[in-house]
Structure formats: structure tokens, C-alpha cells
Amino acid sequence: xxxxxxxxxxxxxxxxxxxxxxxxxxxxxxxxxxxxxxxxxxxxxxxxxxxxxxxxxxxxxxxxxxxxxxxxxxxxxxxxxxxxxxxxxxxxxxxxxxxxxxxxxxxxxxxxxxxxxxxxxxxxxxxxxxxxxxxxxxxxxxxxxxxxxxxxxxxxxxxxxxxxxxxxxxxxxxxxxxxxxxxxxxxxxxxxxxxxxxxxxxxxxxxxxxxxxxxxxxxxxxxxxxxxxxxxxxxxxxxxxxxxxxxxxxxxxxxxxxxxxxxxxxxxxxxxxxxxxxxxxxxxxxxxxxxxxxxxxxxxxxxxxxxxxxxxxxxxxxxxxxxxxxxxxxxxxxxxxxxxxxxxxxxxxxxxxxxxxxxxxxxxxxxxxxxxxxxx
Amino acid sequence: xxxxxxxxxxxxxxxxxxxxxxxxxxxxxxxxxxxxxxxxxxxxxxxxxxxxxxxxxxxxxxxxxxxxxxxxxxxxxxxxxxxxxxxxxxxxxxxxxxxxxxxxxxxxxxxxxxxxxxxxxxxxxxxxxxxxxxxxxxxxxxxxxxxxxxxxxxxxxxxxxxxxxxxxxxxxxxxxxxxxxxxxxxxxxxxxxxxxxxxxxxxxxxxxxxxxxxxxxxxxxxxxxxxxxxxxxxxxxxxxxxxxxxxxxxxxxxxxxxxxxxxxxxxxxxxxxxxxxxxxxxxxxxx
Numbered sequence: 220x221x222x223x224x225x226x227x228x229x230x231x232x233x234x235x236x237x238x239x240x241x242x243x244x245x246x247x248x249x250x251x252x253x254x255x256x257x258x259x260x261x262x263x264x265x266x267x268x269x270x271x272x273x274x275x276x277x278x279x280x281x282x283x284x285x286x287x288x289x290x291x292x293x294x295x296x297x298x299x300x301x302x303x304x305x306x307x308x309x310x311x312x313x314x315x316x317x318x319x320x321x322x323x324x325x326x327x328x329x330x331x332x333x334x335x336x337x338x339x340x341x342x343x344x345x346x347x348x349x350x351x352x353x354x355x356x357x358x359x360x361x362x363x364x365x366x367x368x369x370x371x372x373x374x375x376x377x378x379x380x381x382x383x384x385x386x387x388x389x390x391x392x393x394x395x396x397x398x399x400x401x402x403x404x405x406x407x408x409x410x411x412x413x414x415x416x417x418x419x420x421x422x423x424x425x426x427x428x429x430x431x432x433x434x435x436x437x438x439x440x441x442x443x444x445x446x447x448x449x450x451x452x453x454x455x456x457x458x459x460x461x462x463x464x465x466x467x468x469x470x471x472x473x474x475x476x477x478x479x480x481x482x483x484x485x486x487x488x489x490x491x492x493x494x495x496x497x498x499x500x501x502x503x504x505x506x507x508x509x510x511x512x513x514x515x516x517x518x519x520x521x522x523x524x525x526x527x528x529x530x531x532x533x534x535x536x537x538x539x540x541x542x543x544x545x546x547x548x549x550x551x552x553x554x555x556x557x558x559x560x561x562x563x564x565x566x567x568x569x570x571x572x573x574x575x576x577x578x579x580x581x582x583x584x585x586x587x588x589x590x591x592x593x594x595x
Numbered sequence: 596x597x598x599x600x601x602x603x604x605x606x607x608x609x610x611x612x613x614x615x616x617x618x619x620x621x622x623x624x625x626x627x628x629x630x631x632x633x634x635x636x637x638x639x640x641x642x643x644x645x646x647x648x649x650x651x652x653x654x655x656x657x658x659x660x661x662x663x664x665x666x667x668x669x670x671x672x673x674x675x676x677x678x679x680x681x682x683x684x685x686x687x688x689x690x691x692x693x694x695x696x697x698x699x700x701x702x703x704x705x706x707x708x709x710x711x712x713x714x715x716x717x718x719x720x721x722x723x724x725x726x727x728x729x730x731x732x733x734x735x736x737x738x739x740x741x742x743x744x745x746x747x748x749x750x751x752x753x754x755x756x757x758x759x760x761x762x763x764x765x766x767x768x769x770x771x772x773x774x775x776x777x778x779x780x781x782x783x784x785x786x787x788x789x790x791x792x793x794x795x796x797x798x799x800x801x802x803x804x805x806x807x808x809x810x811x812x813x814x815x816x817x818x819x820x821x822x823x824x825x826x827x828x829x830x831x832x833x834x835x836x837x838x839x840x841x842x843x844x845x846x847x848x849x850x851x852x853x854x855x856x857x858x859x860x861x862x863x864x865x866x867x868x869x870x871x872x873x874x875x876x877x878x879x880x881x882x
Contacts, residue, residue, distance in 0.1 A: 245692055266879035276716075280683075283678065283684035283685045287675075287692070288691055290675065291688065291689040292693070293692040295692075310678060439693065440652065444671055447675045
């Protein structure tokens with residue numbers, strides 16, 4: 220067996236390695252700060268392993284080409300940041316309704332608009348869920364460490380293939396540009412899920428067969444000739460005006476996620492067993508929170524951290540359960556109040572307060588310690 | 596002036612063509628209005644595909660949004676109906692993943708040149724092996740007859756009630772300037788010529804663009820006082836164009852103000868996917 224490879228990598232570089240590890244063989248995107256290193260890395264790595272990279276003419280072209288590549292059988296990636304994520308939203312919805320697996324990385328920077336391209340932010344949390352129009356499923360993972368960007372990118376590809384849906388990897392500029400030691404796992408160390416093979420006869424194949432919870436997707440050009448559209452469609456992929464079928468299709472793409480929440484949710488808990496004050500945080504903010512919790516503990520305060528690695532679907536169950544046994548939940552986030560609304564929605568008993576910052580600087584442990592002390 | 600019909604063409608007409616080999620008959624009737632030229636273009640495309648001997652399994656037909664973009668639904672290939680203006684990047688992704696597949700894009704003039712204009716010029720610039728059929732009816736039909744980037748000056752549309760004041764694009768000139776290596780124009784009126792042109796486009800390696808003049812009697816025709824669909828075809832497609840083969844033989848007044856028809860530009864230039872495979876991948880792999 221190959222030895223683990225220890226390296227010093229930037230978050231965005233770890234994302235590249237994670238994508239390659241997961242079997243990604245096609246990248247299409249457009250340069251944008253602070254995610255560009257992902258495109259640069261993919262352009263170097265992919266041709267060496269028989270993969271393909273293309274720099275498209277714009278962000279929309281990037282995601283559209285990635286969807287095309289995925290439909291033709293290659294695990295595909297596109298990466299972007301705030302403004303580019305806004306531009307990709309229509310096509311993201313297309314991948315949801317057409318059920319095309321895809322991974323989209325959004326390295327969050329300050330907004331709105333061009334905002335603060337080189338500063339960290341967590342202001343696209345709601346966009347990752349509600350950015351595209353219409354009701355649609357959303358899966359978003361939120362790594363906080365360079366090592367985790369690697370493993371969560373792999374998990375994102377797995378979830379995309381498993382649930383036949385686009386998955387967003389969401390992390391802030393601080394984590395994306397941070398350099399940390401990382402162990403690159405050997406093949407086989409992490410689970411890699413490949414697309415389910417279609418084995419039925421071509422005339423028995425329906426790309427949206429309602430007999431399956433998640434119908435398998437036959438790649439284009441493999442003898443299964445079918446139709447794909449962004450219109451509401453029947454099991455054969457052709458558009459329909461039948462209200463029954465429209466409703467059933469729209470509900471199925473939600474249910475295929477909702478029925479498997481335990482498989483998709485992933486949380487890290489730090490010192491929560493006897494905690495009286497809990498902090499709920501993601502990304503670089505969770506790193507500050509971890510430090511703050513340790514510091515509070517050293518001062519005799521029973522603090523703990525709930526750190527979701529899946530932010531969408533929102534970890535309702537974990538938050539509700541936590542809210543029953545802690546006095547307060549503090550939600551530090553680099554925006555003016557997004558995640559805190561969800562925590563408030565799920566909280567049954569605990570008092571929920573947010574710490575918000577949009578000046579382009581990270582939330583520091585001191586701010587969180589102060590809030591913990593205040594909530595005591 | 597009637598177009599002379601050669602003996603060869605007569606023979607072709609007499610041979611029945613089995614369109615059902617390529618159609619999805621249970622998806623018909625199509626949504627196109629009576630008198631719309633899209634069906635004629637579809638038939639020409641299918642005959643050209645048949646003549647090219649392409650395998651159905653190996654063809655991806657990709658479209659955007661609009662009347663012409665409904666074409667993929669009716670044909671038995673790998674078919675993809677995408678987003679407004681985005682057929683080309685979707686098609687680019689398919690072609691990159693499967694360079695062995697024949698990827699054909701059907702798009703309208705609004706889809707290709709307005710909302711999708713950026714993708715259009717960049718596909719041409721790359722010279723990626725896609726055949727792009729632009730169904731040019733100078734109007735947004737699906738949304739009810741608004742003016743498009745190819746509507747002539749003065750044309751009446753539901754958003755240009757007093758006459759269009761925007762000068763139109765010449766699709767072929769844009770394609771050529773942007774780098775497409777095969778550029779042609781056909782019309783729904785010149786059906787057999789169109790079939791031949793599409794066949795030539797399919798045989799070309801690189802970005803091939805065929806601008807197809809194709810009337811919308813429902814909106815453009817009614818609003819611009821054409822008597823019928825055939826009147827439109829005769830005025831705009833037959834009398835409004837001149838073949839590149841004849842243009843030098845005709846007096847200037849017979850050519851004035853007419854659009855050129857036929858293969859307008861054809862050059863050899865390295866194709867994008869081949870370049871990627873031979874240049875980028877070989878260098879990266881140290882070959």
C-alpha cells in the first residue's frame with residue numbers, strides 16, 4: 220500500500236486534489252478571486268490523467284459546460300465565488316430539475332456585488348439554498364480545514380452521484396487561501412461513489428423513472444437515447460403539462476434528499492456533552508469558535524461547539540436536540556444574519572443570538588468568548 | 596425566376612425518405628405553427644444526417660430555448676434542451692467529454708446571437724467541432740413576436756410597433772469574424788440546397804455555422820403585411836437571397852440588398868478537442 224503523502228497545501232489546492240481523488244475528469248469554469256487557484260490547479264492536473272479542462276467565456280458557460288460533461292459521463296466540477304455563484308444560479312436549477320450530478324465550489328468573498336474580493340465572508344449561505352428560482356433540493360458542505368476541503372470535496376462528488384443532484388462546496392476565503400499540512404490519502408482510503416450503471420435494455424430505460432427513488436442516469440452516447448430538458452417532464456424526460464406529473468416530479472426531487480437526511484448530515488461536536496452554552500459555526504468562524512470554547516472551558520465555563528459539515532439540508536435534528544439541553548446557542552457568522560435564522564427556527568428552548576461581521580475581517584475568538592460570557 | 600431543377604435533384608425527390616427512422620413519432624405533432632419553416636429545416640437536417648451515415652447513438656442534438664429549440668424533442672438522438680442562450684456551452688461540455696460524438700446545436704437567432712451571443716463568438720473562436728444550425732426567423736416566436744437581433748430595420752414586432760430601429764446582425768459575418776471555419780447560409784425555401792449545405796457542415800471538422808433563413812408567418816408575417824407563408828418564403832428567402840455561385844454572373848442591380856446563400860467561408864484550422872488531446876495532454880504527460 221502507498222504511504223500517505225504529507226504536504227503543505229492551500230485550501231483551494233486541496234480542493235483540486237480532492238476532486239481528482241473523487242474521480243473528477245472535467246473542469247469548466249471562469250477565473251474569479253478567491254477561487255481561481257482551483258481552475259489553475261485543475262488545468263495542470265487534469266490533462267496529466269486523461270482529463271479535460273476548459274476555461275469558458277463566462278461563469279454561465281462554466282457551469283453549463285460542466286453539466287454537459289457530466290451528462291456525457293465525466294464527473295465534472297466548476298468553481299467560483301460570490302458574483303460568479305450568482306451568475307450560475309439558473310444553470311444550478313437546471314441541474315436540479317434535470318438531475319445531473321455536479322459539484323460547484325463557492326469560495327465565499329464579501330458582497331453584495333463585487334464587494335470585497337479578497338476578504339472572507341459567509342454571506343452566500345442562503346444563496347446556496349435559495350439562489351435559484353423554484354423549489355429545489357440543495358446540498359451544501361462546509362469544510363473548515365485544508366484537510367477537510369479535500370475530504371469534503373470527495374464527499375460532495377459522492378453525494379452528487381449518489382443523489383443525482385448538484386452539490387455545493389461552500390467555504391470562505393480564509394480557509395480557501397490558508398496553507399496547512401495535509402495528508403493526501405492513498406487510493407481506497409476514502410470512499411468514492413461512482414455513477415450507478417444502467418443495465419436495462421435501451422427501450423426499457425426511462426431517465427426519470429418514478430419506480431426508482433433516484434433513477435440511474437445513463438451517459439449520453441452509450442446507446443440509451445433519451446431527452447433531457449429543464450421543463451417539467453415525465454418519466455421519459457419529455458415535457459408535460461399534466462399537473463399530476465408536474466407535481467410528482469417536483470416532489471420527487473425534494474424527497475430523494477429529504478428521505479436520506481441522516482446519510483447527508485454530518486456534524487462535529489466539541490465539548491457538547493455537558494455544555495450549557497453552545498456555539499454553532501462553520502468554516503473559519505468555527506475555527507475561532509473552537510478556540511473560544513477551549514478558552515471558556517479553561518475559565519470554568521461549560522461551553523461547546525456544534526460544527527455542521529453539511530449546512531444544507533440544514534441540521535434541524537441536531538440543533539433542535541441541542542437546544543433542549545443548553546441555555547444558549549451563539550451563532551457567529553460572517554454576514555448580517557443568515558444561519559442564525561435557521562438556528563432560531565430549529566431551537567425549541569435555548570436562546571439564540573448571532574455574532575455578525577461584514578467588514579472583511581474574520582470573527583476572532585475574543586468576540587465569541589465575550590458572547591459566551593454574556594450568555595452565561 | 597424559377598430555380599432550375601437538375602436531373603440529379605429530381606431523382607432525389609422521387610426517392611421516398613423514411614423520416615420515421617430518425618423521428619420520435621409519438622412526440623408528434625410538433626408545436627410549430629402552420630406555415631413555419633422549422634419543419635422544413637428539420638427534414639433537411641435529417642436527410643443530411645442520413646446522407647452522412649451518422650449513427651443515432653453517436654449524435655447529441657443540443658438546443659437552447661425558443662421555437663426552434665424544441666427540435667431535439669422530436670428526433671431520436673441523445674437530445675438536450677437546455678437554457679436560453681446556453682446550448683453552445685452545454686454542447687461544448689459534451690464534446691469535450693466525448694470528442695467521438697457528433698454534436699449538433701439547433702438554436703434560434705435570438706437564442707444564439709442575443710442572450711447566447713458571447714457563447715456563439717467563443718465557440719467559433721475555439722473552432723470546436725460543433726455544427727451549429729441557426730434557425731433565423733428574425734423574431735422571438737415563443738414569447739409572441741418581439742424583435743430579434745436579426746430583425747431588419749423598420750420591421751414591426753410586438754416590441755417595435757413603430758418599426759425596428761436597431762440594425763440587424765449578419766450571422767455569417769459574425770461567425771466568420773469570430774473564427775468559425777465553415778460558414779454557410781441556407782433557406783427553408785431552397786430545401787435541397789439546404790440539405791446539401793448541412794451535409795457539408797456536418798462533414799467539416801471544426802465549428803460549422805449554417806444560418807438558415809426560415810419564416811415565421813404567425814408573428815413576423817402578420818405584423819409585416821405578408822400575405823401568406825409562401826409569400827414570405829418567396830419574398831424573403833427566394834427573392835431576398837442570391838447564391839454565391841451565381842453572384843458574380845449577375846448584374847449589380849440583381850444582387851443589391853440581397854443576402855448571400857451557400858458556403859460562404861471554409862478554411863482549415865486546428866480543431867479545439869484535437870488540439871487539446873494532441874498538444875495539451877501530450878505535453879502534460881511528457882510525451
